[in-house]
Amino acid sequence: MKLPWHKPPPPPEFEKPPFQSGLLLGTVLFLLALQYLGAILRSLRQPGSSVALLNKDNSYLCMPCYTGVLLLFHLALIGAGYELQSPLPAGLPATNPLLFLYMVSPVVGFGLLLFSEFLSWLFTSVLGPARRYAYFRHPIMAVHASTLLFYVLSYSQGAVALQDRFGRPLYPVRYVHWFLSVSSLGQSVYMLLVNLPNSPHWLSDVLMRYMLAVPMCFVSGFVASYSDALLLSMACLATSFAAFWYMLTLMLRMLRVGELASVATGNAPQFVAIRITITIVWHGFTVVWLLAAADYITPLTEHALYIACDFMAKYLILFVSIASIN
Numbered sequence: 001m002k003l004p005w006h007k008p009p010p011p012p013e014f015e016k017p018p019f020q021s022g023l024l025l026g027t028v029l030f031l032l033a034l035q036y037l038g039a040i041l042r043s044l045r046q047p048g049s050s051v052a053l054l055n056k057d058n059s060y061l062c063m064p065c066y067t068g069v070l071l072l073f074h075l076a077l078i079g080a081g082y083e084l085q086s087p088l089p090a091g092l093p094a095t096n097p098l099l100f101l102y103m104v105s106p107v108v109g110f111g112l113l114l115f116s117e118f119l120s121w122l123f124t125s126v127l128g129p130a131r132r133y134a135y136f137r138h139p140i141m142a143v144h145a146s147t148l149l150f151y152v153l154s155y156s157q158g159a160v161a162l163q164d165r166f167g168r169p170l171y172p173v174r175y176v177h178w179f180l181s182v183s184s185l186g187q188s189v190y191m192l193l194v195n196l197p198n199s200p201h202w203l204s205d206v207l208m209r210y211m212l213a214v215p216m217c218f219v220s221g222f223v224a225s226y227s228d229a230l231l232l233s234m235a236c237l238a239t240s241f242a243a244f245w246y247m248l249t250l251m252l253r254m255l256r257v258g259e260l261a262s263v264a265t266g267n268a269p270q271f272v273a274i275r276i277t278i279t280i281v282w283h284g285f286t287v288v289w290l291l292a293a294a295d296y297i298t299p300l301t302e303h304a305l306y307i308a309c310d311f312m313a314k315y316l317i318l319f320v321s322i323a324s325i326n
Contacts, residue, residue, distance in 0.1 A: 059191065062142035066180045070146050073176045074153055077160040084158030085169060087303045099304070104155060106307055110148040110314070117141045139188040143181050143314060150177040164225040165233060168292060168299055172222065174306070178285075179218045181313065182247070186210045189254050200257060210250040217243035225293075241286070248282055281312045 078084070093100045121137040150173060153159060164170040190207045193199055221240035227233045252275050259271035288309065292302040 059138040062138045062184065062187075063145055066142040066146040066184060067149050070149055070173065070176055070180060071153075074160070074173050077172060082160040082162070085161035086158045087154055087161075087169070087171070087299070089300065103304065103307065104151075106151040106310065107148065107155065109311065110144050110151065113314070114141060114144040114148055117144060139184045139191065143184045143188075146177060146180050146184075147310060147314060150174070162226060165228055166225075166293055166295065168295075168302075170222075170225055175218050175222045179214060182218075183211060183214050185313075186214070186251065186254075189251065189258075193254060193257050203254065203257065206250050206254055210247055210254075213243045213247040213250065216240075217247055221289075225289075244282075244286065248279065251278065277312075281309060284309045284312070 088100070088103055092103070117137055117140055121141065153173070154171075159171045159173050161169040161171055186207055190203060194203055217240050220236040220243065224233045224236035224240055227236065255271055255275045255278070259268050259275070285306070288297075288302060288305045291297045291305075292299070297305070
């Protein structure tokens, strides 16, 4: 089964850079892992605080941190000697202008979304009784900004493309983008729910386990796609799916808190709809990955489907925010 889009030529044969040029990338990865684990360890010493130590006083740090990590990783891959490749084939605007407009829609869509969120934050932080909730918007804006940066870099400069075990292009920055988005979603939900009346004390523990499952899911998923060793690839694939379902279970548990707290106000159905939607949307990413691994879809179709999943997943954060403030 092939969708009616032209399959781009396969990427050039991938050659791993020498050890010296890969040292920068390894250093960046080590520092990021050290900072991430350090934040989790600090949360163990400070029960009840967010894993990333974000609160209403410093939540504005989400924006420079998330976009900075994505940009740093992108530059580190380039510095390590990897080649850039656009996910869009050459000549697409001329051969299929409608498809091209859809492919570049994330740049316009997330750009407008970020701008509208910024204006909403500016308005609520100055005027109205909802200004005490204005800091909730910082993680949301950070997700939209990092997503916008991912697509701008991919389309303007190109993204570093490796070759996975199936002979298809593999974009490491995409996995970093997912890691940042899913981490921020957990932090956003936690920051919203912990301020609800009579919020349970175990929310910080759930968030800590969630934040540990996120890197396990995406790192093992990347290795499963990249490794040529069958046993290692299968073990990492199983680990990735197990971490994914555990991560989803923890997210649904946090949203359940919002649902129970909203019964009196009549907003519980909103949280029920969010829990059902997030289950469907998150599984959409796994379905696209499996279709691509089985070579049922072209790389261009894979990218197009990921765009649709990105739009739905990022709008979920807005729905969670609206339901919690209501």
